[in-house]
Amino acid sequence: MVGNRPETEQQNYAFIDGQNVHMSVKNQNWALDYRRFRQYLADKYSVTKAFFFIGYIPTNTSLYKSLQECGFILIFKPILEIKGRIKGNIDAELVLQAMVEYPNYDKAVIVSGDGDFYCLVKYLMNKGKLLKLMVPDDSQFSSLLREFVAYIVGINKIKNKLSYKK
Numbered sequence: 001m002v003g004n005r006p007e008t009e010q011q012n013y014a015f016i017d018g019q020n021v022h023m024s025v026k027n028q029n030w031a032l033d034y035r036r037f038r039q040y041l042a043d044k045y046s047v048t049k050a051f052f053f054i055g056y057i058p059t060n061t062s063l064y065k066s067l068q069e070c071g072f073i074l075i076f077k078p079i080l081e082i083k084g085r086i087k088g089n090i091d092a093e094l095v096l097q098a099m100v101e102y103p104n105y106d107k108a109v110i111v112s113g114d115g116d117f118y119c120l121v122k123y124l125m126n127k128g129k130l131l132k133l134m135v136p137d138d139s140q141f142s143s144l145l146r147e148f149v150a151y152i153v154g155i156n157k158i159k160n161k162l163s164y165k166k
Helices: 018-027 034-045 058-069 091-100 115-126 143-151 154-161
Strands: 013-015 047-056 072-078 079-081 083-085 107-111 130-135 153-154
Touching: 013 018, 013 034, 013 091, 018 130, 018 154, 034 047, 034 107, 034 130, 034 154, 047 058, 047 091, 072 091, 079 107, 091 115, 107 115, 115 130, 115 143, 130 143, 143 153
Parallel strands: 013 047, 013 107, 047 072, 107 130, 130 153
Antiparallel strands: 079 083
């Protein structure tokens, strides 16, 4: 039993650093099939809500619609353009949402290789609420996260299940 619910009704939530996942997978020369990824989260980790954090660019509405159709709940961050580079740092939004939703989920899956989430991952682990830390590439992620090795799953290791096939 989890609270008043049987184990099969576990409410696990995923908090996904969209840019970190996208860029890391792209740097590995493959494309993530987001529909498969959302289904994988549901099947493997009983994720009932998957929050996807992303910078908002008005010309990307078809991408946002597609992600929502896959079952992601999008949380937008206004972007900044600095010297021709687009920046939409979502770290604070992800941490805040994880804490706002804290009473509503049994376990969290954090999806990022960014060390800025160290304090969140550590807190969730200490409270028994960290299910997994999914890093896009288990050979290249922040060294700050290495102490959570028992929780780490490399998305690259399940590429065959999650890669986009035309």
